[in-house]
Amino acid sequence: MGRRLRAFLAFLYDFVIGDDWRIAAGVVVGLALTYAVGRAGVPAWWLLPVLLAVLLPASLWLAVRRR
Amino acid sequence: MGAGALFVAVFLACAVEAVEATTIVLAAGTARDWRSATTGLVAALAVLVIAVAALGPAVSALPLRELRLVVGALLLIFGLQWLRKAILRASGHKALHDEDAIYRRQFGAAQAAPARRFGSVPDWYGFTLSFKGVLLEGLEVVFIALTFGGNAHDIPLAGLAAVCAVLVVAAVGVAVRAPLARVPENTLKFVVGIMLTAFGVFWGAEGAGAHWPGSDAALLALVPVIAGFALGLTGLLRRIESGQPAGARLAADRRPVAEADTQGQH
Numbered sequence: 498m499g500r501r502l503r504a505f506l507a508f509l510y511d512f513v514i515g516d517d518w519r520i521a522a523g524v525v526v527g528l529a530l531t532y533a534v535g536r537a538g539v540p541a542w543w544l545l546p547v548l549l550a551v552l553l554p555a556s557l558w559l560a561v562r563r564r
Numbered sequence: 565m566g567a568g569a570l571f572v573a574v575f576l577a578c579a580v581e582a583v584e585a586t587t588i589v590l591a592a593g594t595a596r597d598w599r600s601a602t603t604g605l606v607a608a609l610a611v612l613v614i615a616v617a618a619l620g621p622a623v624s625a626l627p628l629r630e631l632r633l634v635v636g637a638l639l640l641i642f643g644l645q646w647l648r649k650a651i652l653r654a655s656g657h658k659a660l661h662d663e664d665a666i667y668r669r670q671f672g673a674a675q676a677a678p679a680r681r682f683g684s685v686p687d688w689y690g691f692t693l694s695f696k697g698v699l700l701e702g703l704e705v706v707f708i709a710l711t712f713g714g715n716a717h718d719i720p721l722a723g724l725a726a727v728c729a730v731l732v733v734a735a736v737g738v739a740v741r742a743p744l745a746r747v748p749e750n751t752l753k754f755v756v757g758i759m760l761t762a763f764g765v766f767w768g769a770e771g772a773g774a775h776w777p778g779s780d781a782a783l784l785a786l787v788p789v790i791a792g793f794a795l796g797l798t799g800l801l802r803r804i805e806s807g808q809p810a811g812a813r814l815a816a817d818r819r820p821v822a823e824a825d826t827q828g829q830h
Binding site: 553556 | 642647649651652764768774793
C-alpha cells in the first residue's frame with residue numbers, strides 16, 4: 498500500500514510539477530501577488546505576463562547551464 | 565473565448581496526447597497480442613468514460629472564479645513546462661521527441677517480457693501496457709476537455725473537439741499500423757505550449773481577481789505575444805548552441821530519448 502501511495506505521489510508530482518519545480522512555485526507566487534495587488538485596488542492583469550517573461554528565460558537558462 | 569478558438573485549442577492539445585497513446589497501443593499490439601492490447605484499450609476507455617461521467621457535472625457545478633484560478637494555475641504550469649521543453653528541443657539543447665524511437669523502445673521491452681494469461685486476456689503484459697498508456701494519456705485528454713470546456717461554459721464543444729482529435733489520430737494509427745512519426749509532434753507541442761500558457765495567464769489572472777483590458781479580446785493579444793517571445797528565446801538559445809564546441813553538441817545529440825523525455829505528458 499505504501500509503495501502504491503508513493504508511486505501515485507511520484508506520478509502526481511511528475512504530472513503537475515514536472516521537470517522544474519521553480520515554474521510551479523513561480524506560478525503560485527504570481528497568482529498570490531495578482532490577488533494581493535488586485536485587492537489593493539491596483540490593476541493586476543500585467544503581473545502574470547511579467548512573471549512569464551522572467552520565469553521562462555530563467556528556467557531555460559538553468560537548463561542550458563546544467564548541460 | 566470564441567467557439568472556434570476553444571475547438572482548435574482542445575483539438576490540438578488532445579491530438580498530441582492521442583499520438584502518444586496510439587504509439588503505445590501499436591507497440592503492445594504488434595509486439596505482443598492484438599486481442600490483449602485491444603482489450604486494454606477498451607478497458608481504459610471504459611474507466612475514462614466513468615471519470616468523465618463523475619467529474620463532468622462536478623466541474624460544471626464549481627464557481628467560475630475558483631475554477632479559473634485553479635485551472636489557470638495548472639494550465640500555466642503545464643504550458644510553461646511544454647514550452648520550456650519545446651524551446652530546448654527546437655534550439656538543439658534537448659533530443660527531439662521521436663515517436664519512432666519510443667515505439668522501438670516499447671516494442672523491444674514488450675517482446676522481451678514473458679507471456680502470461682489472466683482470465684480471458686491471452687497476454688497480461690500486452691493488456692497492461694495498452695491499458696496504462698491509454699488511461700494516462702486519456703486522463704490528460706479528459707482534463708484538457710473538462711477544464712477548457714468548463715471555463716468557456718461549453719463542455720460539449722470541448723468534448724467534441726477531444727473526441728474528434730482522438731478519432732482522427734486513432735484512424736490514422738489503424739490505417740498505417742505504424743508509429744505516427746510523420747506527425748510534426750514537436751511543432752504541435754510548441755503550438756500547444758503557447759496556447760496552454762496563454763489560456764493559463766488569462767484565466768489565472770481572472771481567477772485571482774484581475775480584469776483584462778478588452779476582456780476576452782486580450783487572449784488575441786496574448787497568444788501572438790507569447791508565440792513571438794518563445795520564438796525569440798528559441799533563436800537566442802540556437803545561437804548559444806551553435807557557439808558551443810562540437811563535442812558538447814554531439815554528446816547531447818547522443819542522449820537517449822528516455823532521458824530526454826522524462827515527463828510523459830510533454
